Amino acid sequence: MKIIKKIYKKEIVLANTIRMLLILAIIISIKTHNWLNLFIAISTIILTYLPYIIARKNGIKLPASFQIVILSFIFAAQFLGELRNYYNKFWWWDIMLHTFSGIILGMVGFLLIYILNREEKIDLIMSPFFVALFSFTFALCIGALWEIFEFTVDSIVGLNMQKSGLVDTMWDLIVDSIGAFVTSVNGYFYQKRHQQVPVIKEFFDENPRFLKKKKQHDNNHSC
Structure with missing residues (x-):
């Protein structure tokens, strides 16, 4: 305490x-x-x-x-x-932050779908692989939307958020993918092998109501 x-x-x-x-x-x-x-x-x-x-x-x-x-x-x-x-000033600053954002967004995506997967009102049970896949694609989707936002702002306002243009965009998406992949793999093993991932464990310790197991019904579907 x-x-x-x-x-x-x-x-x-x-x-x-x-x-x-x-x-x-x-x-x-x-x-x-x-x-x-x-x-x-x-x-x-x-x-x-x-x-x-x-x-x-x-x-x-x-x-x-x-x-x-x-x-x-x-x-x-x-x-x-x-x-x-x-x-x-530092060429690696943007790369570091995008990698980090991929990890954070992947974590958000995992927590969202993990909580929904345990919701009794939703008549669907998702496999650990699907939950991990969703967290990965969620992070990548937000990353892609951010790149569209940067392009739009640069085009309309005349800023230089994209730095070197296409090269910057592609590297941002690549490192976003790496960060998201790290989170999704950790999320998969958290479900599959019940491994304790400190960040995830801390969230559910603070919010135990999200750990209530969904009742199994004969008419539940899984994916």
């Missing part, structure tokens, strides 16, 4: 530190009339609250480690990547 409290304290400190840095970035952006950076800073602050709002609205408890991971990703992508120009 003490360890859990310490983790939550770290999450609160991290969140407040990130928001203070973003407020500082907003002040600097206003003084320098850098309206693009101002927009990025404001939108990033909103993003730091978004996971908590969505989780609370749906009655889900986000473990502290989840929140730390999400906040760290937002900070690395928006503050360091965009505002501090890390995307241009």
